[in-house]
Amino acid sequence: MATNTAAGGINALKLWPWLIVPFIAIVLPFVFDSGHTINLLSHMGVAIIFALSYNMLLGNTGLLSFGHAVYFGLGAFVAMHLLRAINDAGGTGLPIELLPLAGAAAGLGFGVIFGSFSVRRAGVVFAMITLGLGELVHSSSLMFTDFFGGEAGLFGYRDEAPSLLGVDYAPSRNVYFLVVAWTLIAAILIYLLRKTPLGWMANAVRDNPERAQFVGYNPTIVRYIQFVLSACFAGLAGGLFVITNEIVNDEVVGQLQSGAVLLGTFIGGIGYFIGPVVGASLVTFLESSLSAHTEAWVLYFGLLFISIVMFAPMGLVGIVHTQYLNWKAGGWKGNTGIRLYILVSGLVGIFGLICVIELSYHYFRSWDPGAPFILMGISTNATHLLPWLVSFAITIIGFGLMLLHGNPLLKRHISANSDGGKA
Amino acid sequence: MLETIAYSIFNGVLYGTLLFMMSSGLTLIFGMMGVLNFAHASFYMLGAYFAYTLGLTTGFWLALILAPIAVGAMGALVERYGLRRVHQYGHVPELLFTFGLAYVIEELVALFWGTVPVPYKAPAVMNTTAFTMFDLDYSWFKVFILLVAVVMFVGLWLLLMKTRAGQVIQAALSRPDMVGALGHNVPLVFTLVFAFGCALAGLGGVVGGIQFVTDPGMAFMMGPIVFVVVVLGGLGSVPGALVASLIIGILQTFFLSINFSLAETIGTLNIEDSGFFGVLWHMEATRIAPVLPFLLLVLTLIFRPRGIFGKREA
Amino acid sequence: MLHNKKTGRFAGIMIGLSMAFSSATYAQEDPIRISYIDPLSGPFALAGDGGLKSFHFAAQKLNEDGGILGRDIEIVPMDSKQSASEAVQLVQRSADEGINFVTQGNGSNVAAAIIEAIERNNRRNKDNKMLYLNYAAVDPALTNELCSFYHFRFDAASDIKLEALTNYMKDQEDISKIFLVNMDYSHGHFISERMAELVDERLPHAEIVGDVLHPVGKVRDFSPYVSRIQQSGADTVVSGNWGIDLALLVRAIDSAGLDVNVYTYYGGAGGVPAGIGPRGEGILRQVTEWHADVNVDEGLEDYEKWFQEFKKQYPQFDWYYHRIYNQMYMLKAAIEEVGNTDDVDAIALALEGMKFESPTGTVTMRAKDHQILQPMYISVMDTNAKYDAENSGVGFRTVASIPVEQATVETSCNMARP
């Protein structure tokens, strides 16, 4: 009995994110009531499902795909054709709430077909096949205009379809709640899939395909089923995308879409269930907001991605998690100050780097580099030496302190402590 | 038809040699380090831009030599301070690193040189007509491209076959795990090979930037094709890269030069130009040509993952 | 106003994160804002950048003259990344910020999506209607099947350009064999189909000897296409290509020493002159509503000053989009006639059928489909032109001017009006 209670306690502990996150998700649109923000939130939902499905491949099975948008996009097209048929039938047929299922079915179908020859090998061969397939499907999207609607794409109307719950889906907020519901369903299913024999063996095949063979599993079939399920969820995300956007065109199957999901998933952290959730939300948000504030957003994006790959391959969630474990294990004891110092000096360095980049963009891209412009609240002139000197100085001092002073300090402190502990 | 074939072969070879300049570097890097360098085409782009900028002061001929060296130096820096760090995490992060690097290089190029194509041109003397074939003029520059490619292939071959460094690289290509056993400084060898591969791509850029257009989009467009060449030729095989470059060059040129579709050749058979098979039936060869490399890529990987000349699978 | 944009841009990334959520409510006496939704990053950034600078400049000039109803005009740049779905989101954002006017030009697919998004917004959100001013998307469908009461096109549609072009070609007896090279999407498909009809109808002395479609932005080596042109014996090439795809095509034609004339839509913009340089001289022709040397040919002193001022301010670019001039002044006239910016329906009605005295002649916004009708020019690349295009050392010289009557096509538009 005692163990049972303990287990129950653990379950309750593990359950709280599943309650808190949806609660926040439902409250959010009442806090930010602009249509654009709600749309952005809906897009995050779609991106989250897509990224979670992607991580079923990359994180769980170790399959790096450069063409996952194929399943997202084909799911979206099939769902869109269905929506248009519903529109044409005067708003009768499948209820709009179930439309994503059509996308999921399409994703599943194409996953079955394309997966059959993609997953025979993992690693680089798989990556290259998905790259080639992605290009092929994207190219054919402009050739087969009957199905793909050419480069103009296809339109449909979500409010001209029957609703299961009698909701009017014209306002973005109602759509948002539908997205939250589907995101939650998909997230729970994907989470549960990780707990099944297939989910376990996917991890096993990722780590050691040979060993998996010697316990009876065919790695190709494990990859294949995992791939098909992943494609199915990608299609579901695509179907949901149709409802939020009401337009589908060739870009949903394109390379940029495939790249974005890879970026988001990796930035969040492929080793964690919530990694893709965090990453997809962040990337969707940055993509729509950063570009409104700076020309250099693609560069920032690239730099963020590279830094994650180089310094934190477990992603943002990984950073937080390791620090948390470290803190819990008492690793912060006596050196919290040093850690804070490293963090602050790192932020100073980043601040300086942003100044340098913004100065460069003004200097090289502006029609009049000499025109005064506002940098971090201060009016400066990019043709003068001073702002450059200051920015470079801040960058160098920030990163210099972090790398040459803070880090060694922390290392010394830790090793001194552990030596002391042993002695 | 003879005209078309002769033309396809000649122009295909020309295009193929350009592909070879880029892919030979990539195949060396992959064969040795196992890194499928997504940013390889970015180094090709840097070659073109460096040559353009250097050429403004030093003239084309000096830039032809200096630009690849500069690109090689960049490559060395990237390997030393970027890839080597990521190497410990495995091949997927390496791939992702170069994937991100490609974005960053493109942005930086657009920042420094602008989004407009730069007026990078061959010296006037090379724009004169060298010969005329079937009423089409060929400039000295095209002859020059062929020449550079031949020199490069011979140079590479000599380097790999006749020098000690080449022996080490060859050994590494067939058994990457054994290089350490040869008693060589493996990280240094890696850096040098990466730099050398990048320099080769840079050389491709110096020439390709003139033949095509030097703009920040050039890497994005060339990138996937280079992969196709490397995979088709067999990862790590330089002769394979040459053959694959030529095959793709000639095949693509041929598809573009002929007027062919199933409907025109066999007859429409009352098949309408709609629906999946209908569209395919009426599809003209010219519209398929650009997709052809990717079709080859997928088919190669399915049926012969080791490529034409490769000894081991990817 | 430029200053304002910079303030917004450099407010700092950290602050930026929180800013995106604060969908600020604006006071009424603020500037009249126009969202500029075009690619400002990525491979198409160049085109978006040029358009943005032209709009900034036009707004600046208007503001110097007192703006509209005494209010300044502010161009709000929004990066569409050349993506239709991104553009749909940006329309939504504009609506949230209370912006009534949207302008866009790059890509008819994006244009179609914006029309849909605005129709949808105006139906669902009656207090905050919007107007779409299209300065460069040329798909005829936008003023035919897809025509909308809230969409106005200030550029000549593709069918009008072909009309003007063939009206010119029919008097050129030396044109006998025409080869079509176009991009493999609806824009190119339209030209290939419509051109075939027009040649049949109108050019008894000419025939089409070849018609190829190639994928957008993927071809690096155009020499195979050139070989086909050569084998067909064509003397004239017609191409709707733009950007790199056109630059590479013309370069390949030049380096093969082929003696053909290339008639294009976009020979003077989007990096083409810079990409081709003097090699396009005598080969490259374009059909446009304007080019720099029209100033000289027609003695437009005031407009030449406008052109020069722009060049001085943005040395990398040229004043290429004459339609932006038309668009801004016609919008000004319409708003001033109505007296406010909120009654979008009334402004649309004011724009309908409006006649405007443009430097190049009278232009009319056709009421039936909201397509502008204007005189057109055929010009050829020429090193002797007074003004270079994109600092390439070559400019354009007028070959023929096409009066409005010869640059008009009937429309099938049957739009729903409020």
Added chain:
Amino acid sequence: MTIRNALELKGVKKNFGRAEIIRGLNLEVREHERHVIIGPNGAGKSTMFNLISGRLKVSEGSIKLFGNNIHNLPAHKVNRLGLSRSFQVTNLFQNMTVIENLRCSLLWSEGHKYAFWKSVLGQDSVTERAYELATRLNLTEQLSTQVSLLTYAQQRSLEIGCTVASGAKVILLDEPTAGMSRTEANDVVQLIQRMTGENTLVVVEHDLNVVFELADRISVLVYGEIIATGTPEEIRNNEAVQEAYLGTEVH
């Protein structure tokens, strides 16, 4: 003789290019016996294991497992027919814990296949057997330790456990005591005896103490051929063996 053969190799050959590594190998392993393969370095012992377990393809000849041909079958099919193996180098799921490794090894033999509709942790029989195995392996203390953090000897015993867990009747162990101290090796031998019980066991081993302690019968592999098979006693007294192998190693 009512005892049937668990494993039967007939005229097996294997070439790598021109080099013939296995040159007409014949071997019979009886059911329930512990059969040890010995031989000098480079004799082809590991290659033989790789051929049997489906890791390599046979150039010529046949391999039978309980009368079924298994040569050139993929490894997972060989496993499902009742054969499992360990490796010279530790070969586990490095990112998983001890108990997770055991669970993974049990899933197929417990008939769960590729199921994605049931929870692994909900399968009581798997859990039960995994804990039982862990107890027999003396790894109860390390249940939730990631295997990469185990000691070498612990990793080796876990590997034996995983091999047994997969439910195979025939188990191949490739140098289970390689790189271990004498006491560790003794522990492993006991562990093997304890764990494998009724199973048929084929072991490649260098340590002759281990060999003679473990083996019911011994085969000697020299240059790709079996030159002798017999009880430990017979092998000890076999002249050919002494000449070819024992004589050169045990001075």
